[in-house]
Structure formats: structure tokens, C-alpha cells
Amino acid sequence: MRHVLLIEDEPNIIEALSFIFLRDGWKVDAHSDGANAVATTVQTAPNAIILDVMLPNRSGFEILEELRSLPDYKDIPILMLTAKGQTKDRDTAIARGATQYMTKPFSNAEVLKTMNALVGHAP
Amino acid sequence: MERSGFAGSRIRERRVALGLRQAEVALRAGISGSYLNLIEHNRRRIGGKVLLNIAAALDVEPGTLAQGAEKRLLTSLRDAAIARPDVEVDLSKTEDFADRFTDWAHLISAQQSQITSLQQTVSSLSDRLAHDPFLSEALHEVLSTVSAIRSTASILAEPGEMDQNWQRRFQTNVFQDSIRLATASQSLADYLDGDSDRVLDTLSPLDELDSLLAKHSYHFAGLETLPDWSDSVADALLAEVSAAAKILGMAYFRQYWNDAQSFRLPKLLALVAELGLDPVRIARETELSLPLIFRRLASLPPDPSHPAVGLMVCDSSGGLLFKQPCDDFQAPRVGSACARWPLYGALTQIGVAARHQVLHSGRPGTLAAQNLFDTFSVAERVTSVSFEGVPVLRSTMLILRSEKPTSDQPLPIGSTCRLCNIQACTARREPSIFSDGF
Numbered sequence A: 001m002r003h004v005l006l007i008e009d010e011p012n013i014i015e016a017l018s019f020i021f022l023r024d025g026w027k028v029d030a031h032s033d034g035a036n037a038v039a040t041t042v043q044t045a046p047n048a049i050i051l052d053v054m055l056p057n058r059s060g061f062e063i064l065e066e067l068r069s070l071p072d073y074k075d076i077p078i079l080m081l082t083a084k085g086q087t088k089d090r091d092t093a094i095a096r097g098a099t100q101y102m103t104k105p106f107s108n109a110e111v112l113k114t115m116n117a118l119v120g121h122a123p
Numbered sequence B: 001m002e003r004s005g006f007a008g009s010r011i012r013e014r015r016v017a018l019g020l021r022q023a024e025v026a027l028r029a030g031i032s033g034s035y036l037n038l039i040e041h042n043r044r045r046i047g048g049k050v051l052l053n054i055a056a057a058l059d060v061e062p063g064t065l066a067q068g069a070e071k072r073l074l075t076s077l078r079d080a081a082i083a084r085p086d087v088e089v090d091l092s093k094t095e096d097f098a099d100r101f102t103d104w105a106h107l108i109s110a111q112q113s114q115i116t117s118l119q120q121t122v123s124s125l126s127d128r129l130a131h132d133p134f135l136s137e138a139l140h141e142v143l144s145t146v147s148a149i150r151s152t153a154s155i156l157a158e159p160g161e162m163d164q165n166w167q168r169r170f171q172t173n174v175f176q177d178s179i180r181l182a183t184a185s186q187s188l189a190d191y192l193d194g195d196s197d198r199v200l201d202t203l204s205p206l207d208e209l210d211s212l213l214a215k216h217s218y219h220f221a222g223l224e225t226l227p228d229w230s231d232s233v234a235d236a237l238l239a240e241v242s243a244a245a246k247i248l249g250m251a252y253f254r255q256y257w258n259d260a261q262s263f264r265l266p267k268l269l270a271l272v273a274e275l276g277l278d279p280v281r282i283a284r285e286t287e288l289s290l291p292l293i294f295r296r297l298a299s300l301p302p303d304p305s306h307p308a309v310g311l312m313v314c315d316s317s318g319g320l321l322f323k324q325p326c327d328d329f330q331a332p333r334v335g336s337a338c339a340r341w342p343l344y345g346a347l348t349q350i351g352v353a354a355r356h357q358v359l360h361s362g363r364p365g366t367l368a369a370q371n372l373f374d375t376f377s378v379a380e381r382v383t384s385v386s387f388e389g390v391p392v393l394r395s396t397m398l399i400l401r402s403e404k405p406t407s408d409q410p411l412p413i414g415s416t417c418r419l420c421n422i423q424a425c426t427a428r429r430e431p432s433i434f435s436d437g438f
Helices: A011-023 A037-044 A060-068 A087-095 A108-118 B007-018 B024-031 B035-040 B048-058 B062-066 B068-081 B089-102 B101-131 B134-157 B166-192 B198-200 B205-215 B231-237 B243-262 B265-275 B279-285 B290-298 B342-347
Strands: A002-009 A027-031 A048-052 A076-084 A100-103 B309-315 B320-324 B354-362 B372-381 B392-403 B411-413
Touching: A002 A011, A002 A087, A011 A027, A011 A108, A011 B068, A011 B134, A011 B166, A011 B290, A027 A037, A037 A060, A037 A087, A037 B062, A048 A060, A048 A108, A060 A076, A060 A087, A076 A108, A076 B068, A100 A108, A108 B134, B007 B035, B007 B062, B007 B290, B024 B035, B024 B048, B035 B048, B048 B062, B068 B089, B068 B101, B101 B342, B134 B166, B205 B243, B205 B320, B231 B243, B243 B290, B265 B279, B279 B290, B290 B309, B290 B392, B309 B342, B342 B354, B342 B392
Parallel strands: A002 A027, A002 A048, A048 A076, A076 A100, B354 B411
Antiparallel strands: B309 B320, B309 B392, B354 B372, B372 B392
8 A cells, every 4th residue: 555654844735745645545644843753654654755854853854864774764765845945955865865856835746646656656 | 330449539539638630649659640540539459569659649658548448348358257267268368359349348348247246146145045044944934835825725726526624624724824925925025125134133132233333333422422431321322222232232332431431532533643544553652452452443433534444353262243344344144254364363372463464355356456454463361361260362353444555465365165266275164156156
């Protein structure tokens, strides 16, 4: 089953993304704080993650780095979302192991299409 | 079509003023009358021996004929070339180029001016984006809210039926986010537009105080003549600042008043009139401490006949405690200043005064002569010598706009690394946006 964990601190973005993923047949979990994001990932065991960069208490880059250091999560598809569209952030995300990178504001259809491609799900 | 420079017009003006005929001047200069006619109508480039001969015939300095718009154009073209060291340009052919392709030369000159202006804007915005927590937060808030609205609205805009509960939730979310967006946008607009000073002032108490002092040109006539210290006088000056800035301001005004008591304004003005803005000679005359003299010179009433004056003070961490700019010699609003400033060098030898002529790095292509400053620096210990506690040090640097070069090799300095174009600087902490981009 396709299972996504949304690590994002904007509740209305979580709600909108949850809606489109649920409607597409995904299981969805959400987490809105940087501090316990890795623990929540381990606990919920998703097979794909959407990760915001600017989170309260801990940056998305640090979470990404820690996840990639865990054997079970070194290959999990991770799409990074951020309000910062600078080249430096994209390079940092890719260097630290993000599978894909997308800047806000994003298109729902594009996010869904990207995530389906990342988990190898044909449309 | 008009070609070549503008010296021809000045030759004609000079000849007419002297009441000489073209043929007469041409004969003296050893050229034909028709050739002089072409020169006077700016249809022939002039330089070298012909210029010298015509100048002699008209009894003027050759430089006088070559100055003006033509010189500015050539300077602008050279600036354009210097600004792009990666593009090989033969500077010795600048005049030839301007002569043969005058219209194109003007176009390059205009573009160079535009680039310079844009660089200044980029510098300012980059500094804000890189270091300004308010702007970063505000932009993040706007983009996040727009993302939420776009994502939610696109669901609502989809064709077909939607569960009414979801629909109501999304409508409520869009409404809430639209209010958030309006607030965030207004805050950002205030920052970037009319109320920017107010927002910037609130960055730190020190910035707030700096702004207040700058509004008074760093001179407070009321404190100069105040016979006895009174908190109420300082309170009145600090009526509109925050409580934290008030604490800093009270200490500043107290020191200002103490300095004014030690070195009265009439005496200071008399010495400046006699000796000029020369802290070394004034120190010899008064035997007062250099930091005090620096502060007094920096608080003189504004006088257009004096060169611009600035003052920087830092503690032993390098943190700036006082930032009075001297024209373009400014401290960065946030972040660390240039490590090459003599202000910091003075901290290595407490009590030893140092005098440097510095060349302040501006934008690429900035003329060196525009950025020369004389600096006088000295560091002192502000706590008494003791085996206990941490010694508190303070370095003070007076900055004066240089009226003339006094050194063949002025010390190259900048403002802060991100906005500095000094190549291969051993003190560089981070790349410059001018050479390395964002």
C-alpha cells in the first residue's frame, strides 16, 4: 500500500495534501513539528515522505540527514518542500539525500504525480 | 553624422573667444584649415601631437580641451571593462573605440550606469535577504500561506461533487488563509515601503539608537551647554525609543555630556579652526585622551566646509558598539564588519594609536579616489587592571574623508565580505556576491 508521511507545519497544507492523497488511495500520516519527526517516521513506517524545510524546532535538512543515516530509511523516497526557492537550498537538499525537491507554492497535481512516480505507481 | 569626441566644440569655443580665424589657428598648429574645421565639428578624432599643437596655438592646457563629456564617457567605458576582469579588453584602445563607434560607446556607458545602479539594489536586497530575520520570516509566511490557498483552492475548483463537510472545511481554510495572507503582505509592504525605517529600527536596540543619533547628525547642542547632568534631559531625547534602546541611549548621552565637560565645544571649535580636523595635533595641544578627542570630533555640529567624519567603536569580540558612518564608509547593518579595519588591528596593541589611509572597496569599477579615508584608531582598557574578572577592552576608530592621497599603498578594506570585491583577500570569511554570485 502507498503510505505517505507529511512532515509539514502548515495545518491547511496538511489538510489539502491529505485530501488529495487519500482520494488517490494513499494512506496518510502527518507530523507538524521538527523535533520528533524522525521518531514519528520510525513509528508510522511510511514508504514515502514529504518533508518541509522550515519546521519548528528542527530544520528539514537535519531530519533528512538523520533519516538517511538510518538503514531502513536510506532509500525511502523523500520529496522536500520549501518556501525557499534558492539554488543553494535545492543543492543542499539533493546533497543531503532528498529524492526530489519542490518549491512552494506547488501544484497538487504535480505533487501527486511526483510521489506516485517515486513509489513506482503507474497512473 | 557626428563622430568622435567633444574636444572639437571646446576648440571652437576657445578660438572664437580669442577672436582667431580657423586658418590662423590651423597654420599655427601645422594642419590644414579644412582639417581643423572637421575637428571643430567633432568629425575627426583628436589626440596626441595635433591636440598639443592646437592647445599651444590656443594657449590652453591640452587637458582642458580633453575634459568634459568625452572624458566621462571614456571613464565610464574603462569602468565597464574593469568591472568584468574575465573579459579581455584592450584598454589602450578605449579612445579609438569611443571615436569609431560613438553611439555604441554611449550605449555601453548607459548600460554600465544601469548595472551599477542594479548592483547597488542587489547589494541592499541581498544583505537584507541574507541577514534580515524579519524579511526571511515575512517571505516564508507569505509563500506558505499562498501555498495553502493554492492547494486548497485547486481542490475546490475541481469539477464534480465534493463531500459537503470537506467543502466547508476547505472554504473555511481558504478564508482564514486569505486573512493571514493579507496581514503578512501588509507587513511585508510596510517593511519594503513607507514604514521601512520603523521596521528596520526595531531590528535591535543599537540600530534604534543609531537611527536616533543619525537624525540629530550626532550633535546635541542641549548637552553641550548643560551645566549639571540630568536624566530628564536624556529622557526627553529618548522619548520615542524602546526601553532597551533607552538604556543604551542613557549611557551614550551620559558619556557625551562627560566628554563635553572635559572638552568644551568653544575650545574644540577654536582648535579645529586653527589645526583642522587633526586628532593628533589636537591631542598634543590638549593632552586629552585620543578616544575622547575622536568622540568629540565625531560630534561636531554639521559644517559643510569640513570633510565627512565617522566613528566606529567595538569591544574585544569585534562587535560594533557604535556605528557612525562616514559617507560610503559604513558598517554593515547586521553581520560582521571587514576584519581588515584598523579598528580591529588596534585591539592587538592596547593603548597604541595607529593611523592609516584606507581604500574602501566599493562596487567593481568604482574609482579609487572616491573611496579614500584617513583612520585613527586606538584601543583602551575600560576596566581597571585586576587579577580577577575579565578585562573589558574597547577600540575606537575615527574616520575622515581623505582630501588627498598620503600613501602610495593605502590599506584596502571593505564593509563586509558579501558586499566586497577585494580579490584574494586573506581575511575573507565568505564569498562576495559581486564575484561569486548568490
